């Protein structure tokens with residue numbers, strides 16, 4: 153009875169809708185490129201950066217990539233961002249996180265113009281989301297909302313437990329679920345009785361960062377389970393924070409890793425780029 157939510161199929165639907173809109177914008181003379189900056193050469197980051205470039209190509213927008221050496225200074229990175237903020241052909245700027253330790257991540261995020269903050273990480277974007285004003289939404293949480301809506305899963309009135317309180321996933325996720333009228337609980341590493349709490353969730357969103365941490369003992373029969381984790385084992389095989397095989401039979405819907413939340417993050421990034429182009433007139 154469990155239903156596997158296919159993030160690949162849903163992300164393709166969204167990218168196809170965007171592709172059409174990009175063509176219409178182009179006909180009006182509106183074009184744009186996403187600038188992706190990677191500092192250092194973390195191999196996992198390179199996979200994501202590559203997926204982002206492919207998505208830009210697919211929907212018909214440009215991409216400009218910067219592969220900067222690990223030793224790049226904060227000042228050099230800030231200079232590049234400053235230039236990109238001014239460029240009219242650039243609709244979005246993304247600095248792949250994490251950045252090396254000698255660079256202040258918050259300073260970098262705040263240097264990106266909120267008009268080009270397609271990650272939705274700038275304090276102005278976060279504030280706007282919090283009070284329901286227009287602004288860019290953080291891609292992973294926005295992608296999860298789309299997954300639920302496009303799978304006809306009701307959110308309103310449901311008890312949603314979010315495990316994780318990071319600025320890029322847990323916190324914005326909880327706020328977006330609240331905006332959809334869910335009753336939201338945020339759990340984290342200091343939460344007591346995590347298992348009992350998770351067992352009360354109608355919708356369980358897991359962003360803990362520990363491979364296969366959640367087994368069936370955390371899940372109420374018939375719950376919806378969304379897995380935000382992404383880990384690679386010794387054989388380079390991907391898995392999430394949820395032990396899919398054990399949990400799946402007990403759910404009414406569940407996202408796999410890979411092929412669940414990851415592709416949606418990229419689709420929403422593309423959505424934010426198109427939104428930026430729309431506003432650029």
Ligand SMILES: Nc1nc(=O)c2c([nH]1)NC[C@@H]1CN(c3ccc(C(=O)N[C@@H](CCC(=O)O)C(=O)O)cc3)C=[N+]21
Nearest residue numbers: 199200203246247248249250271410411412414415417
């Ligand atoms: N400024 C910034 N923005 C981000 O959005 C950002 C970031 N930094 N740093 C790293 C995380 C991670 N992230 C993913 C995006 C796509 C997949 C994705 O496409 N996953 C595929 C599999 C990809 C693979 O084969 O490894 C899937 O789950 O099916 C995963 C993870 C974006 N992030």
